[in-house]
Amino acid sequence: MTSFPAPAETVIDLGAIRHNVALLAGRAPGAETMAVVKGDGYGHGALPVARAAVAAGASWLGACSLAEALVLREAGITARLFSWLNAPGVDFEPGIAADIDLGVSSPAELARVAAAAGRAGRRARVHLKIDTGLSRNGCPPSGWPVLVKAAAAEPDVEVVAIWSHLACADEPGHPSIDAQAERFRSAYEIALDAGLNPLRHLANSAATLTRPDLHFDLVRTGIAMYGLNPVPQREDLRPAMTFRSMVVLTKRIAAGESVSYGHTWTADRDTTLALVPAGYADGVPRGLSGRMSVWLGGRRRPVAGRICMDQFVVDCGDDEPEIGAEVVLFGAGADGGPTAREWADGMGTIDYEIVTGMYRPRVRRRYLGEDG
Ligand SMILES: *Cc1c(COP(=O)(O)O)cnc(C)c1O
Numbered sequence: 001m002t003s004f005p006a007p008a009e010t011v012i013d014l015g016a017i018r019h020n021v022a023l024l025a026g027r028a029p030g031a032e033t034m035a036v037v038k039g040d041g042y043g044h045g046a047l048p049v050a051r052a053a054v055a056a057g058a059s060w061l062g063a064c065s066l067a068e069a070l071v072l073r074e075a076g077i078t079a080r081l082f083s084w085l086n087a088p089g090v091d092f093e094p095g096i097a098a099d100i101d102l103g104v105s106s107p108a109e110l111a112r113v114a115a116a117a118g119r120a121g122r123r124a125r126v127h128l129k130i131d132t133g134l135s136r137n138g139c140p141p142s143g144w145p146v147l148v149k150a151a152a153a154e155p156d157v158e159v160v161a162i163w164s165h166l167a168c169a170d171e172p173g174h175p176s177i178d179a180q181a182e183r184f185r186s187a188y189e190i191a192l193d194a195g196l197n198p199l200r201h202l203a204n205s206a207a208t209l210t211r212p213d214l215h216f217d218l219v220r221t222g223i224a225m226y227g228l229n230p231v232p233q234r235e236d237l238r239p240a241m242t243f244r245s246m247v248v249l250t251k252r253i254a255a256g257e258s259v260s261y262g263h264t265w266t267a268d269r270d271t272t273l274a275l276v277p278a279g280y281a282d283g284v285p286r287g288l289s290g291r292m293s294v295w296l297g298g299r300r301r302p303v304a305g306r307i308c309m310d311q312f313v314v315d316c317g318d319d320e321p322e323i324g325a326e327v328v329l330f331g332a333g334a335d336g337g338p339t340a341r342e343w344a345d346g347m348g349t350i351d352y353e354i355v356t357g358m359y360r361p362r363v364r365r366r367y368l369g370e371d372g
Pocket of ligand 1: 036038084165203204205206220221222223224230
């Protein structure tokens with residue numbers, strides 16, 4: 001197959017992933033670290049991120065669906081794998097055969113896992129989920145004693161852990177955090193009373209960074225591992241993703257000329273425009289038209305006019321960038337360049353959505369630091 005230069009690419013710095021995993025593991029010295037690689041590694045590529053995370057000290061990997069977890073196992077990942085959200089039609093048998101730990105939220109799901117374990121001829125490793133107040137998946141406290149007893153009595157199931165997930169850990173001091181922790185502790189007592197001796201895990205990135213009392217046996221870190229900071233305090237995290245493109249054409253226009261669809265931008269002076277071949281099909285939000293800038297030639301420069309499906313235009317004033325010059329759309333922001341957080345703020349969302357949305361067929365992914 002012929003390979004063409006990509007008009008836009010995400011560059012994933014695996015050295016940054018390793019740095020961040022080591023930092024997070026160091027913050028939770030009494031717990032093991034699970035690297036969460038759902039959503040194709042938050043848009044960074046689940047498999048390369050998984051390998052980097054394991055090299056940096058993560059002993060667990062978290063994938064949402066069994067399909068995501070199986071891909072990692074089949075690629076040769078030997079670390080513990082955890083899958084916690086599966087549709088009712090999913091066959092657990094291949095997951096159990098592949099030694100993947102399963103989150104279970106209800107007696108009905110437990111029965112399906114146990115039946116699959118019988119077919120697989122091996123006990124299923126199960127993590128019972130208590131809903132401590134996020135009100136998403138997990139077993140409500142009212143049903144917990146029944147679920148725990150059923151699991152304890154099920155010979156085809158080994159209860160490895162109990163776990164839950166926090167609603168507001170990114171707002172340190174939010175009263176729901178302690179309330180959820182309290183329910184989690186009660187759920188643990190009930191599990192002990194039923195004769196179980198499970199591990200416990202509750203903390204996401206934000207709680208890993210701010211609540212050492214909630215680390216328990218295992219922390220599940222996602223966003224911070226990718227270098228994006230979910231808490232207000234400063235942390236030495238390195239953003240792993242840079243989204244870059246290039247200048248493909250420059251031209252001089254006269255004052256009074258307008259740019260792109262709808263002519264929403266008009267030059268107030270003679271100026272040089274640079275054309276960048278990336279648009280909303282590549283993850284550049286059209287909603288940031290007229291409100292974003294890029295890093296080009298050692299400084300910030302504003303986008304002129306609307307972002308289109310395949311391209312946008314940068315106002316370069318009297319500078320004349322080279323054809324092929326690098327254009328950074330977002331990255332680590334170290335020297336003042338744009339960041340995923342800045343895009344998220346502009347779009348009324350969170351940086352999780354920006355980076356996760358960068359898995360695009362037309363955007364090439366390239367990795368740095370693969371053999372660090
Ligand atoms: C996504 C997710 C995490 C990781 O959360 P971050 O805020 O990205 O650290 C942990 N646990 C569960 C259950 C999740 O769904």
